[in-house]
Amino acid sequence: MEKENRVSITVIRRLPKYYRYLNDLLNKGINRISSQELSKMTGFTASQIRQDLNNFGGFGQQGYGYNVEDLHSQLGKILGLDKVYKSVIAGAGNLGQAIANYRGFQDAGFEVLSLFDKNPKLIGIKIRDIEIRDVDEMESFIKENGIEIGIITTPKESAQMIAEIFERSGIKGIWNFAPADIKVKEDIIVENVYLNESLFALSYFMNNKKDYVRRD
Amino acid sequence: MEKENRVSITVIRRLPKYYRYLNDLLNKGINRISSQELSKMTGFTASQIRQDLNNFGGFGQQGYGYNVEDLHSQLGKILGLDKVYKSVIAGAGNLGQAIANYRGFQDAGFEVLSLFDKNPKLIGIKIRDIEIRDVDEMESFIKENGIEIGIITTPKESAQMIAEIFERSGIKGIWNFAPADIKVKEDIIVENVYLNESLFALSYFMNNKKDYVRRD
Numbered sequence: 545m546e547k548e549n550r551v552s553i554t555v556i557r558r559l560p561k562y563y564r565y566l567n568d569l570l571n572k573g574i575n576r577i578s579s580q581e582l583s584k585m586t587g588f589t590a591s592q593i594r595q596d597l598n599n600f601g602g603f604g605q606q607g608y609g610y611n612v613e614d615l616h617s618q619l620g621k622i623l624g625l626d627k628v629y630k631s632v633i634a635g636a637g638n639l640g641q642a643i644a645n646y647r648g649f650q651d652a653g654f655e656v657l658s659l660f661d662k663n664p665k666l667i668g669i670k671i672r673d674i675e676i677r678d679v680d681e682m683e684s685f686i687k688e689n690g691i692e693i694g695i696i697t698t699p700k701e702s703a704q705m706i707a708e709i710f711e712r713s714g715i716k717g718i719w720n721f722a723p724a725d726i727k728v729k730e731d732i733i734v735e736n737v738y739l740n741e742s743l744f745a746l747s748y749f750m751n752n753k754k755d756y757v758r759r760d
Numbered sequence: 761m762e763k764e765n766r767v768s769i770t771v772i773r774r775l776p777k778y779y780r781y782l783n784d785l786l787n788k789g790i791n792r793i794s795s796q797e798l799s800k801m802t803g804f805t806a807s808q809i810r811q812d813l814n815n816f817g818g819f820g821q822q823g824y825g826y827n828v829e830d831l832h833s834q835l836g837k838i839l840g841l842d843k844v845y846k847s848v849i850a851g852a853g854n855l856g857q858a859i860a861n862y863r864g865f866q867d868a869g870f871e872v873l874s875l876f877d878k879n880p881k882l883i884g885i886k887i888r889d890i891e892i893r894d895v896d897e898m899e900s901f902i903k904e905n906g907i908e909i910g911i912i913t914t915p916k917e918s919a920q921m922i923a924e925i926f927e928r929s930g931i932k933g934i935w936n937f938a939p940a941d942i943k944v945k946e947d948i949i950v951e952n953v954y955l956n957e958s959l960f961a962l963s964y965f966m967n968n969k970k971d972y973v974r975r976d
Binding site: 641643742747 | 864868946955956966973
């Protein structure tokens, strides 16, 4: 029974994409869209879109299509974007600062409360009112502030050590940018962003154009 | 016939992962690995690994397994990592600077020759000897220096305009970090990194643990 209720990873990975397209439609003032039109925008087939959304109850009406605002808000709830998440960033170099600076995350409910680094030159500096603190204070900061998400933007050599501090502090989800596999207990959600792998896919396709299928 | 020769996207997306693991093995001085051991490391089944590699000729020997150095170098060639790619970065904010600073890309043969921005305060500054130039000079710089890869780290509002400059200048591949779908002619390879989608997947799994399967 458990298995039948499980939504497949490939469906889940498409949801944020639907959400992004619906957001664009909302910004353009479009209220209503058919699965055919959604198919044209996203490159997925209309029947796949209908099937994907049916996993969560199905939101369309025969002959009408989807109400954009409604579907956007429902998908937002499914993705957990109706909540606010408190997060910290370990590693206050360019990448950490880029994430702290990025308004899009804040707008989606992801609040960065602090950056942490071991470089004394960075400690005390503020990025958009977000202070950079000594990594030695990270564990107590996370516990005292009920932080749920830990973001790793350190070099790969420090990633496992940081992950273990996150684990000890009760972090629930880790967004990892270090090119390393981090090991933490199974009930912590780990989402890896391996930029090298994306770059290598680009170079593969540049060398093997026959295999290339554009994906948005 | 064309279709039969085409390697599937899911296989291609796994290659950079194999490459990363083999790199780790090389760094540990391990010369030989079985598909079973590779399976334990990567989480893919041994038969999947053998099938994946057979797309490119198959490199293992029955009863011996794979020679790590050899497989690493063959995969590197398949991924096009035996070449050097000249690239430029459009958008010299934190994210652009993070990429320019990241040694891992340089080590893999991706050379950043210049960053471009429209902010006069940034123009003339150097990031690790890489100069930030005025975006108005980008088109001629790309043509004069035979740049193949264009990296977009601008806000989403500028992404399409930058992509069109890349297209006019003869860029072959675009690595896009802006949360926008860019439209360029079909023979330009576009690899998108949508950070929001990764973050939304994290929040989905934090809210729907039953669906979570860790993927490295």
